[in-house]
Amino acid sequence: MRRSAATPTGRVGNGIVRRAGAEGEGEALQDRRVVVLGAGLSGLGAAHWLATQSVPCEVLERGAEVGGLARTLERNGYRFDYGGARFFASSSEVRELLRRLLGDDLLTVAASSRIYYRGKLYAYPLDPADLVRGMGIEGTASVLWGLVGGRLRRWLPLHRRRRDLESWLIEEFGETLYHAFFKDYNEKVWGEPCHNLSAELASRRIRGLDLVGALKRALVPGAGGGSKRYAFLYPRFGIGQLSRRLAAVSEERGAQIRREAAVTRLEIEGQRVRRVVYRDREGSVRETTGTDVISAIPLPRLLHILEPPPPGDVLASARSLKFRDMITVCLEIGRERVTSDSWLYVPERRIGFARVLEPRNWSAAMAPAGRSSLVAEYYCSEGDETWSRSDQQLIERTAQDLAGPLGLIHHNEVLGGCAIRIRKAYPVYRIDYRAHLRRIQRYLRRIENLQTVGRGGLFRYHNVAHLLESGIRAAENVFGAGHDLYGLSEDSGESGFFPVA
Ligand SMILES: Cc1cc2nc3c(=O)[nH]c(=O)nc-3n(C[C@H](O)[C@H](O)[C@H](O)COP(=O)(O)OP(=O)(O)OC[C@H]3O[C@@H](n4cnc5c(N)ncnc54)[C@H](O)[C@@H]3O)c2cc1C
Known part of the structure; x- marks a missing residue:
């Protein structure tokens, strides 16, 4: 205050x-x-x-x-963050403090994330070539059409920017991407319909989709590849x-x-x-x-x-x-590396978790030599159906979904696991x-x-x-x-x- x-x-x-x-x-x-x-x-x-x-x-x-x-929880030679927190320090004062505190242990990690959608993995930030490969010409045309439609809404006479998340997302990304990625993902995370959430959440946290920039980078030689790369800091x-x-x-x-x-x-x-x-x-x-x-x-x-x-x-x-609670389910995996991702976003509702991370991709010290781990994040509210499941049920279900629909592991590669319950993980910006x-x-x-x-x-x-x-x-x-x-x-x-x- x-x-x-x-x-x-x-x-x-x-x-x-x-x-x-x-x-x-x-x-x-x-x-x-x-x-x-x-x-x-x-x-x-x-x-x-x-x-x-x-x-x-x-x-x-x-x-x-x-x-x-x-x-960070230490267990069987693995390290699991309560909430995987990689960060960016725009203030030079804070960057300097982090350097003084952590010295060589402050790592700069190249980020690479993907979105799992209908059985396919899409690079994030979105890569136009990848979109065409995954969604086909027709699907991509629908995305572009939706984008244009969303922008047009804003330019209509007497248009007033709405205060709810749903309107913001549709105007920014169009109906197709909203329904493909954003709606289910956000409703999973916040536990509320998008029209009950404040657009402030998005305007502060979600950058506009720079498809034009991405197209330029994809098509213009020397412009830096299909999607913009970024890096984060991590101990x-x-x-x-x-x-x-x-x-x-x-x-x-x-x-x-x-x-x-x-x-x-x-x-x-x-x-x-x-x-x-x-x-x-x-x-x-x-x-x-x-x-x-x-x-x-x-x-x-x-x-x-x-x-x-x-x-x-x-x-x-x-x-x-209101705050949103969450459970991180941590699996010890008997393989050196499972993905090359920093984050894997999972909007689909039939899968309980919304994000997966492989801590080894943030720092090799997060898993013993020759092993890796996967962490799945379930957003929930204390006392609800997800929260009430036992740790063993959550571990079992996570292993099934990572092996089945996502196809990332074989069930028998899971060596052990645990679940961490986190109260008041996220403030929920409701519309009021x-x-x-x-x-x-x-x-x-x-x-x-x-x-x-x-x-x-x-x-x-x-x-x-x-x-x-x-x-x-x-x-x-x-x-x-x-x-x-x-x-x-x-x-x-x-x-x-x-x-x-
Ligand atoms: C899943 C998850 C992922 C995240 N990922 C990222 C990320 O990628 N990048 C990023 O920058 N940030 C991330 N964050 C944000 C960040 O890590 C946390 O939000 C942050 O650590 C919160 O710090 P805090 O000091 O605000 O609150 P807290 O860590 O909640 O600290 C408050 C402290 O007050 C204590 N307390 C509460 N009540 C009392 C009481 N009555 N008496 C005494 N003590 C009390 C609590 O025990 C606690 O230790 C993530 C957070 C979560 C949950």
């Missing part, structure tokens, strides 16, 4: 600003003590910045391990390496990270958080205080633990913000979510020393680099920098086709 009002600032050492705060003029660095709630990437980004500036900082993390959604030992490293450096520099410390109450007095109450690993109730609080706890939960509670309309808005979010923001702005960060804390679709940045900017705000954390870009920097990262 942004601070309530711009505060007068002046530079002190390290380029940090000094704030004339609500509790007195000219508070200096040494006067501040920050309590950070949650040791995911955004909370750790804040803790790292504060510790580096020698600002006292205490992090309370509910889990036994740091990292939140950015953790050699999985995304958890980044979280662990951030935590270790922060602790070395004096941050105190309390694991298994679940925050149960934030006591507000006189528009400030006065006490943070938490339960420690022994189950004892403890409290702590700070001049400032930075929270990465998902907004609905945060509002629920404020004392006194927010007004009823704010709580109702908090309840209406903004009004609710604004009401919550207005309420939280009144609490002078509380800022929220991260995917759940801002209810923003931030990627790894932006999450780190949101933590860093919140820490700078403690000293009056006045950053608008909602103003941070959500652009992944990727030439994205599907909206999930």
